[in-house]
Amino acid sequence: MTQHQPASEKLWSTVIWVLVIFFVINLFAMIASVVVSSFGTRWLGTWLPAGLTTRWYSSAWDEFQLGEVLIVTFQVVGAVVFFCGVLGVPAAYALARRDFPGKNIVMLLLLLPMMAPPITFGIPLATVLYQTGFGGTLSGVILANLVPTVPFVVLIMIPFIEQIDERVEAAARVFGAGTWSLFRYILLPMLAPGILAALLLVLVRTIAMFELTFFTAGPANQTLVVALYYAVNAAGVRAVQSIDAMAVVYMVTTLVWLLIALRFVNPTQIVARAKRSDAH
Amino acid sequence: MNALTDTFEDGRRAASTQKRPLRMRLAQRGFDGVTLLMLPAVLFVILLFVYPFMYGLFLSFEPKKMATEGIFANYITFFNDPFLFDTIWKTLRLAVPVSILNVALSIPIAMRVRLMRRQRLLTTILVIPITLGTVLIAEGLLNYLGPQGWLNRTLITFHLIDGPIRLVHNYAGVFLSLLISGFPFTFLLTLSYVTGIDPSLEQAASTLGANARARFRYVILPLLAQGLAIAFCLTFVQMFSVFPSAVLLGEPAGSTRVISIAAYVAAFEEYDYSMASAIAMIMGFVQLLIVVLILASRHIFYRGPAGGAKG
Structure with missing residues (x-):
C-alpha cells in the first residue's frame, strides 16, 4: 500500500510468502510423487524410479475393471x-422471485444438507x-449424491436469477x-x-464425493473414488504403482472437469458461495 | 324448499367469493404458481434428508437389546464402552488443533493475498486439493510422507534428521492430511470475508496514525470475528467427520480410531443399524454443541456492516 514499509512489515510478509510457497511445494510434490510412481518400473530407496514404463496403466485397467468403473x-x-438442474433451477427461481412467510425455514432446510458433513x-x-x-443400486447412489447437490x-x-430484471x-x-x-426464449438463454x-x-x-457413494454403493456400482479407496485400503495385494496409475486416472478425470469449470467460475465460489446466502 | 335452495345458493356464492380472495390473498403473501416451483426440491430434501435423520433418531432408540436394557441401550453402551466413548476424544484431538491451526494460518495469509492483484493463480492452485478430495490426498501422502518418500529423503539430505521419521499410519499422518485438505477450504472462506471489508476503513485508521498491528487489532479483527467464527465452525465440522484419511493414513484400530470409523463399523461390519444411528446422532450432537458454543460466543464481538459506505 505504501512505498516505505517498516522492516518488520517486510519481514512479516516474507514469512507469509515462505509459508504459502512451502504449502504449494508440498502439495505439488505429493501429486508429482503419485504421477512419477505410476510411470516407474522399480522404485526402492532412490530419488527416482529405475526406469519408465506405461504398463501399470494397462494392468490397473484390467485389475480394477476401470472401464466399468x-x-x-x-x-x-x-x-x-441432470436431476440437480431439473429440481434445483425451478426452486431457485421460486425463491429468487417470491417472498413468502416461512422462506427462512425453506432456506435453512436447503442450507443444512450442504453444511452437514456427509458422514x-x-x-x-x-x-x-x-x-x-435402493441400497447397493445405481439409483441409490444417485439419490444419495443428490442430497447435498440439489441445495447447492x-x-x-x-x-444469478435475482440479477435478471423482472421487467424483461x-x-x-x-x-x-x-x-x-x-x-425457452427468455429465461434459459439468460x-x-x-x-x-x-x-x-x-x-x-x-x-470427488466419497462418503455418500461409499455408504450406498454395492460392488457393481462403485464410482472411481470409491474404487480407489478400496484399492488403497487393500494395499499390499496389488502393486503400489498399479494403485498410483489408478489414482492418476482419477486425478485426470477430476482435474479436466475442474479446468473446464474454472473457465466459468471464480475459484472462491467453490467454497464461499454458501456463506452469502447464510449472511442474512 | 325455497329456503333450502336459497341457503344452497348462498353457500355456493360464499364458497366462490371466499375462494377468489383466498387465492388472491395467497398470491399477495407470495404463494402462487411460481412459488410452487420450489416444491419438488423441498420435498426431495424432506424425503431424503429430514426423514432419514428422523428415522435414524428413532431407530437409535430401538436397540437390539431393547428387551433387556431398554430404549437407551445403545447410548448406555456407547458411553460405558471406552473403545467407543474414546472415539469422541480421539476425534476432537484431531479436529480441534487442525481447525485452529487452519484458521490461524488463514488470517495472515488472507490479509496479504487480498492486496495481490493476481489472486486467481493462487486460489486456483488451492482449489486443486479440495477438488481431488481426501481419498486421493491420503493416497498421495502415503507415497510422499512414507519412509522412502521425498519428504524424508529431503530432510535427510539436508541433515535435518538422521533417519526417516514416521509420518504415516499414525496421528501425524492424519493431522497432515487434514491440514492439506482443510487449509484451502478455510483459506478461501477467510479470503472471501477479508475482501468483504472495505479498504477505506483501514486507510482511515492509517490516517489517524495506527500502525499495521493496531489496524489489525482494532479495525480488521472486530469486523472479521463474525466471519472467522463461521469459517471455524465449517472447518471444524468437516474435520470432525474425517473418515478416509483416518483409515488409510492413520491407525484405524488405535490412535486415530475416530467416531466416524466407529459408526461405519457398527453399520457396515456389524450390521447394527440401530447402534450406527446412535453413533451418528452422537456425532451430530457433538458437532452441533461446538458450533452453538462458538456462534454464541461471537455475540461478544461487534456485529454490523463491514462496508465503509452509508447503510
Whole structure:
C-alpha cells in the first residue's frame, strides 16, 4: 500500500510468502510423487524410479475393471447433474422471485444438507435406502449424491436469477409469450451461464464425493473414488504403482472437469458461495 | 324448499367469493404458481434428508437389546464402552488443533493475498486439493510422507534428521492430511470475508496514525470475528467427520480410531443399524454443541456492516 514499509512489515510478509510457497511445494510434490510412481518400473530407496514404463496403466485397467468403473462414474455424475438442474433451477427461481412467510425455514432446510458433513447424515440415509431397496443400486447412489447437490444448485442459482430484471419477463408476457416460451426464449438463454457454472461445480463435487457413494454403493456400482479407496485400503495385494496409475486416472478425470469449470467460475465460489446466502 | 335452495345458493356464492380472495390473498403473501416451483426440491430434501435423520433418531432408540436394557441401550453402551466413548476424544484431538491451526494460518495469509492483484493463480492452485478430495490426498501422502518418500529423503539430505521419521499410519499422518485438505477450504472462506471489508476503513485508521498491528487489532479483527467464527465452525465440522484419511493414513484400530470409523463399523461390519444411528446422532450432537458454543460466543464481538459506505 505504501512505498516505505517498516522492516518488520517486510519481514512479516516474507514469512507469509515462505509459508504459502512451502504449502504449494508440498502439495505439488505429493501429486508429482503419485504421477512419477505410476510411470516407474522399480522404485526402492532412490530419488527416482529405475526406469519408465506405461504398463501399470494397462494392468490397473484390467485389475480394477476401470472401464466399468468409469462408465458407472459417468452414469452417476450424468444423472446427478441432470436431476440437480431439473429440481434445483425451478426452486431457485421460486425463491429468487417470491417472498413468502416461512422462506427462512425453506432456506435453512436447503442450507443444512450442504453444511452437514456427509458422514453424519450418510449413515441414516444409507439405512433408509437399504430398507427401501435402493441400497447397493445405481439409483441409490444417485439419490444419495443428490442430497447435498440439489441445495447447492439452488443456493448458487438464486443470486444469478435475482440479477435478471423482472421487467424483461413482464415485457415478454405483454408480447404474448406463454410460460413455456418465456422459459425457452427468455429465461434459459439468460440463465445459461449460471446454470452451466452451477452444474459444472456439481459435476466436480460428485466425482470427488466419497462418503455418500461409499455408504450406498454395492460392488457393481462403485464410482472411481470409491474404487480407489478400496484399492488403497487393500494395499499390499496389488502393486503400489498399479494403485498410483489408478489414482492418476482419477486425478485426470477430476482435474479436466475442474479446468473446464474454472473457465466459468471464480475459484472462491467453490467454497464461499454458501456463506452469502447464510449472511442474512 | 325455497329456503333450502336459497341457503344452497348462498353457500355456493360464499364458497366462490371466499375462494377468489383466498387465492388472491395467497398470491399477495407470495404463494402462487411460481412459488410452487420450489416444491419438488423441498420435498426431495424432506424425503431424503429430514426423514432419514428422523428415522435414524428413532431407530437409535430401538436397540437390539431393547428387551433387556431398554430404549437407551445403545447410548448406555456407547458411553460405558471406552473403545467407543474414546472415539469422541480421539476425534476432537484431531479436529480441534487442525481447525485452529487452519484458521490461524488463514488470517495472515488472507490479509496479504487480498492486496495481490493476481489472486486467481493462487486460489486456483488451492482449489486443486479440495477438488481431488481426501481419498486421493491420503493416497498421495502415503507415497510422499512414507519412509522412502521425498519428504524424508529431503530432510535427510539436508541433515535435518538422521533417519526417516514416521509420518504415516499414525496421528501425524492424519493431522497432515487434514491440514492439506482443510487449509484451502478455510483459506478461501477467510479470503472471501477479508475482501468483504472495505479498504477505506483501514486507510482511515492509517490516517489517524495506527500502525499495521493496531489496524489489525482494532479495525480488521472486530469486523472479521463474525466471519472467522463461521469459517471455524465449517472447518471444524468437516474435520470432525474425517473418515478416509483416518483409515488409510492413520491407525484405524488405535490412535486415530475416530467416531466416524466407529459408526461405519457398527453399520457396515456389524450390521447394527440401530447402534450406527446412535453413533451418528452422537456425532451430530457433538458437532452441533461446538458450533452453538462458538456462534454464541461471537455475540461478544461487534456485529454490523463491514462496508465503509452509508447503510
